[in-house]
Amino acid sequence: MTCAECEPLIGRFADGELDPGRKDFVSNHLADCPACVAKLGAIREFGDTIRQWPVPVLPAGLWNRIVDEMPTPAIAGKIRPWRRAVPLQITTVAALVLIAVYTGWLAFGPDTPHIPDSTPAMVDLSLILEKGIPINFNAGDEFNFVSAPLDKAKQQVTFHVFDKPQLTDGFTAKQCRVGCCGMHSIVQTEYCRDQEQCVMFQYPRELPVTFGTAPVEAVQVGEKSVNVVQGKACWAAFWHFNGTAVTIVGPRDRAELLRMVAKVDQSIEGTKQ
Amino acid sequence: MTDRLGDLIQQCLAGDSRGQKSLYDEFAPKVYRLAVRMVGETHAADLTQQTFLKMFRGLPRFQGNASFSTWLYRIIVNECLQHRRRTPRPHQQLTSNLPDPAETTSERLEKADLLQRAMDGLDEKLRAVFLLREVEGLSYEEIAEILEIPAGTVASQLNRARSELRNYLTKAMSE
Ligand SMILES: [Zn+2]
Numbered sequence: 001m002t003c004a005e006c007e008p009l010i011g012r013f014a015d016g017e018l019d020p021g022r023k024d025f026v027s028n029h030l031a032d033c034p035a036c037v038a039k040l041g042a043i044r045e046f047g048d049t050i051r052q053w054p055v056p057v058l059p060a061g062l063w064n065r066i067v068d069e070m071p072t073p074a075i076a077g078k079i080r081p082w083r084r085a086v087p088l089q090i091t092t093v094a095a096l097v098l099i100a101v102y103t104g105w106l107a108f109g110p111d112t113p114h115i116p117d118s119t120p121a122m123v124d125l126s127l128i129l130e131k132g133i134p135i136n137f138n139a140g141d142e143f144n145f146v147s148a149p150l151d152k153a154k155q156q157v158t159f160h161v162f163d164k165p166q167l168t169d170g171f172t173a174k175q176c177r178v179g180c181c182g183m184h185s186i187v188q189t190e191y192c193r194d195q196e197q198c199v200m201f202q203y204p205r206e207l208p209v210t211f212g213t214a215p216v217e218a219v220q221v222g223e224k225s226v227n228v229v230q231g232k233a234c235w236a237a238f239w240h241f242n243g244t245a246v247t248i249v250g251p252r253d254r255a256e257l258l259r260m261v262a263k264v265d266q267s268i269e270g271t272k273q
Numbered sequence: 274m275t276d277r278l279g280d281l282i283q284q285c286l287a288g289d290s291r292g293q294k295s296l297y298d299e300f301a302p303k304v305y306r307l308a309v310r311m312v313g314e315t316h317a318a319d320l321t322q323q324t325f326l327k328m329f330r331g332l333p334r335f336q337g338n339a340s341f342s343t344w345l346y347r348i349i350v351n352e353c354l355q356h357r358r359r360t361p362r363p364h365q366q367l368t369s370n371l372p373d374p375a376e377t378t379s380e381r382l383e384k385a386d387l388l389q390r391a392m393d394g395l396d397e398k399l400r401a402v403f404l405l406r407e408v409e410g411l412s413y414e415e416i417a418e419i420l421e422i423p424a425g426t427v428a429s430q431l432n433r434a435r436s437e438l439r440n441y442l443t444k445a446m447s448e
Contacts, residue, residue: 017412017428042439046438047407049384050388050392050408052385055306058321062318063301065322066322066325069326070326146358156354158398180355204421
């Protein structure tokens with residue numbers, strides 16, 4: 001083993017993250033190489049030094065600040081799992097979640113059911129599939145969206161992002177926003193071609209996205225299995241790899257949707273580390 | 274998940290404020306420590322507060338198939354990264370991280386000071402990976418889950434963080 005081969009493995013060696021075979025290789029090399037031993041020493045010294053920094057003392061009164069900010073029901077013992085708090089019937093759940101997602105778009109009457117604070121940040125696309133994309137759509141207020149150029153958006157999240165300004169055949173990125181609900185980040189990009197619109201969401205695969213009751217079909221695109229959803233107004237597709245999930249919603253043409261999927265997937269796969 | 278932690282979570286879900294306080298007592302020191310190392314003392318308390326509020330709000334949808342601490346770390350790391358986006362560098366120098374001068378030799382103090390400066394110069398995500406490994410003692414797999422990146426990426430980012438720290442220190446000590 002040469003120094004060039006050894007060097008990228010020294011960190012893993014120090015962290016005990018090497019498999020036994022490569023561990024032996026590194027050990028043997030270290031036995032004869034003072035330069036790599038010095039690098040190992042430096043890595044260990046960083047860790048030792050930083051662990052000797054004094055442990056910060058939790059500010060007194062912080063718990064009281066948290067309690068003051070908690071919604072009253074949580075303190076009063078009313079916080080409940082949301083699934084128990086609302087009827088399980090899927091259409092009702094979808095309708096309730098929509099209120100959070102589409103605030104400001106659809107008007108609801110005064111007898112609208114209250115969404116408990118514990119409602120999960122969830123992206124519900126059933127209404128888009130049913131009616132098409134509204135103006136100024138966003139995946140949900142819980143995500144505290146901020147605008148960001150595509151290249152910046154990519155730097156602000158820990159998952160892979162398709163960052164090309166062109167999707168397919170004239171669909172051009174009009175707006176990109178990055179949001180985070182505290183649990184998950186999401187990148188929302190809107191693409192337009194004349195009057196046509198579609199939206200792409202990129203997020204960690206754990207983030208729940210629902211399509212209501214629209215039929216879902218598994219379709220093979222290249223080597224990947226992609227879920228394609230047929231709505232009344234438009235199509236959607238979602239798939240994931242390596243912890244990253246992508247959803248595209250909005251195309252009126254199924255073939256166009258599949259071209260988008262292929263383009264995005266190829267591009268993201270290309271950046272795989 | 275341990276039975277005790279599971280019980281605490283159930284108590285929180287039932288709205289029991291003692292359960293909430295116990296969960297806070299158990300995890301707040303770690304969350305706060307990471308926040309101080311990530312963004313400095315001035316904002317660490319606010320971010321810890323936000324993290325616990327989000328955790329309590331999100332608890333009903335916590336499935337228990339991920340580790341609770343992984344989830345909590347993910348919230349605080351996201352809060353810190355978002356904070357750094359809102360308030361770009363230069364951020365507060367984390368002088369309180371340095372050892373007490375009375376307890377240390379001047380050489381060690383100098384090294385600690387240099388390492389602190391080197392850390393300040395690290396990209397936020399690299400810093401997060403580095404801290405999760407070196408301070409929190411997490412495995413690559415755990416870090417990968419928190420940051421939602423492949424474990425191979427954790428390894429390469431740690432390599433990058435360490436080599437940037439080393440380069441900074443080498444340069445600073447030769448000056
Ligand atoms: Zn060597």
